Amino acid sequence: MVIIHDMESLLRQHFAEIIALTDAQWAVVSQAFTYKKYRKHQFLIQEGAPVPTDFWIVQGLVKSYYTNADGKEHILQFATSDWWVCDYNGYFKQVPAKLNIDCLEDTHVFCITLEKREKLFEQIPELAQFFLKKSNGGYIALQRRILSLLNDNAKERYEQFQELYPELSQRLPKTLIASYLGVSRETLSRLDS
Amino acid sequence: MVIIHDMESLLRQHFAEIIALTDAQWAVVSQAFTYKKYRKHQFLIQEGAPVPTDFWIVQGLVKSYYTNADGKEHILQFATSDWWVCDYNGYFKQVPAKLNIDCLEDTHVFCITLEKREKLFEQIPELAQFFLKKSNGGYIALQRRILSLLNDNAKERYEQFQELYPELSQRLPKTLIASYLGVSRETLSRLDS
DNA sequence: CGCGCGATTGAGTAATTTCAAATCTAGTGG
DNA sequence: CCACTAGATTTGAAATTACTCAATCGCGCG
Numbered sequence: 001m002v003i004i005h006d007m008e009s010l011l012r013q014h015f016a017e018i019i020a021l022t023d024a025q026w027a028v029v030s031q032a033f034t035y036k037k038y039r040k041h042q043f044l045i046q047e048g049a050p051v052p053t054d055f056w057i058v059q060g061l062v063k064s065y066y067t068n069a070d071g072k073e074h075i076l077q078f079a080t081s082d083w084w085v086c087d088y089n090g091y092f093k094q095v096p097a098k099l100n101i102d103c104l105e106d107t108h109v110f111c112i113t114l115e116k117r118e119k120l121f122e123q124i125p126e127l128a129q130f131f132l133k134k135s136n137g138g139y140i141a142l143q144r145r146i147l148s149l150l151n152d153n154a155k156e157r158y159e160q161f162q163e164l165y166p167e168l169s170q171r172l173p174k175t176l177i178a179s180y181l182g183v184s185r186e187t188l189s190r191l192d193s
Numbered sequence: 194m195v196i197i198h199d200m201e202s203l204l205r206q207h208f209a210e211i212i213a214l215t216d217a218q219w220a221v222v223s224q225a226f227t228y229k230k231y232r233k234h235q236f237l238i239q240e241g242a243p244v245p246t247d248f249w250i251v252q253g254l255v256k257s258y259y260t261n262a263d264g265k266e267h268i269l270q271f272a273t274s275d276w277w278v279c280d281y282n283g284y285f286k287q288v289p290a291k292l293n294i295d296c297l298e299d300t301h302v303f304c305i306t307l308e309k310r311e312k313l314f315e316q317i318p319e320l321a322q323f324f325l326k327k328s329n330g331g332y333i334a335l336q337r338r339i340l341s342l343l344n345d346n347a348k349e350r351y352e353q354f355q356e357l358y359p360e361l362s363q364r365l366p367k368t369l370i371a372s373y374l375g376v377s378r379e380t381l382s383r384l385d386s
Numbered sequence: 387c388g389c390g391c392g393a394t395t396g397a398g399t400a401a402t403t404t405c406a407a408a409t410c411t412a413g414t415g416g
Numbered sequence: 417c418c419a420c421t422a423g424a425t426t427t428g429a430a431a432t433t434a435c436t437c438a439a440t441c442g443c444g445c446g
Contacts (some may be wrong), residue, residue, distance in 0.1 A: 013318075029425070034439070051337045052284065060244065066340050066344070068344050072344075074340060074343040088329060088332060089333045089336070089337075092333070104291075104391090110427080121319075121322055124318055125318030125321070125322075126318055126321075128318070128322045128325050129318075129323035130326055132321050132325045132328060133327060134283060134333055135327055135328035135329055136285055138332050139331050139335065140282045140285070140316035140327055142339060143269060143281070143282070143335065144282075145339060146269065146335060146338060146342065147267060147269065148374065149339065149342045149343075150267040150375040151259070151265075151267050153433075159258055163223060173391090173392060174392075174393070175391095175392065175393085182343040183434075183435095184435055184436080186393090186394080186434090186435075186437095187434055188396085189395080189435085190394085190395085190434095263397055272391095295429095346401075347401080347402075366423085366424060366425090366426065367424075367425070368423090368425085376402080376425085377402070377403055378401090378402095378425075379403075379405095379406080379425090379426080379427085380401085380403075381405080381425095382424095382425060382426055382427080383426085385429085
């Protein structure tokens with residue numbers, strides 16, 4: 001299909017930003033991925049279920065969150081075009097998910113199983129460097145978020161969120177942003193900034 | 194030196210837990226590292242200074258922390274034997290450190306520059322998979338910590354810390370644990386558990 | 387029009403911080 | 417062996433921040 005072909009070229013560009021792949025190599029890589037569509041409110045991953053694949057989002061918007069014993073949701077990540085998202089604990093250790101990931105908008109993704117991913121590394125070892133850079137970047141981002149949680153109050157965290165993700169600030173209801181920031185929606189509402 | 198040789202075998206074991214290396218490969222890898230000793234209170238990394246290397250701790254104990262505008266310290270990580278520690282933002286992007294890392298005890302480390310690390314990946318591409326697994330593990334650990342900060346109160350966080358790091362709980366003054374947990378030392382002191 | 391969702395506002399409550407002072411402990415030098 | 421000091425811990429009391437529960441508002445859409 002033409003449309004899928006375009007999607008694939010987006011994925012290829014995503015790799016190309018970090019690693020040079022020949023056409024032959026790309027053929028190998030692209031075969032490892034499958035393309036899927038989800039509609040708003042559908043789950044990519046559900047708590048308690050296996051985590052079959054990692055996801056790269058072509059288009060759309062999802063939230064990854066943990067639901068605690070009291071039924072309260074804590075959002076770990078929003079993910080939109082060009083982001084990777086998964087329950088990585090479940091994925092890498094092949095254990096049931098502790099997180100839910102569901103669609104806030106209709107979402108198109110590329111999926112890859114852990115098995116195929118490992119096989120890719122055997123065939124194209126340099127590919128591990130691509131994922132390594134992604135992982136390192138994610139680690140640094142999470143460190144920053146921890147520091148923000150330790151150091152900044154609700155208002156500062158919200159302002160930083162708006163600066164860092166101006167587009168998501170528009171696209172998301174404040175209730176969800178509150179859940180990401182670790183603040184009640186009422187408190188967020190009272191911040192005048 | 195005999196002593197350094199022993200240290201090196203510890204580093205080799207650390208790699209061997211994840212990736213099989215031939216003697217020839219190990220020779221290449223070990224050459225990329227330098228061995229260093231630091232005394233209690235010395236800095237591995239200082240805010241504002243370049244980040245020359247990543248560190249693997251053979252023995253000792255360090256804290257990695259951010260100092261905010263008010264001079265308050267927030268501890269991002271403790272690291273002891275067998276842990277990697279660095280200001281990864283500074284290291285990977287080759288920009289000045291925003292963190293301080295200093296020794297709580299005399300500490301022995303192996304160091305590797307980013308340049309030598311990259312060269313290793315050229316020579317032994319599978320090595321990237323070693324660091325990838327480490328990075329993924331770190332990412333998952335930080336996610337867990339974020340969830341704990343979002344979901345749990347001071348007492349719960351402290352109890353989890355004690356469970357997760359029973360040895361560090363003994364070895365560290367409570368003031369530092371408080372700074373890691375994001376709680377004032379007075380509050381931590383009032384938790385009876 | 388009226389429903390449903392998100393956002394806001396008010397009031398009381400709970401958790402934690404801040405500032406200050408007291409206590410405890412381990413190590414040092416006389 | 418003792419006095420002394422620095423660091424760590426604890427305790428008290430007031431202030432602050434954010435939470436919870438409840439009610440209200442605003443708006444888009446069938």
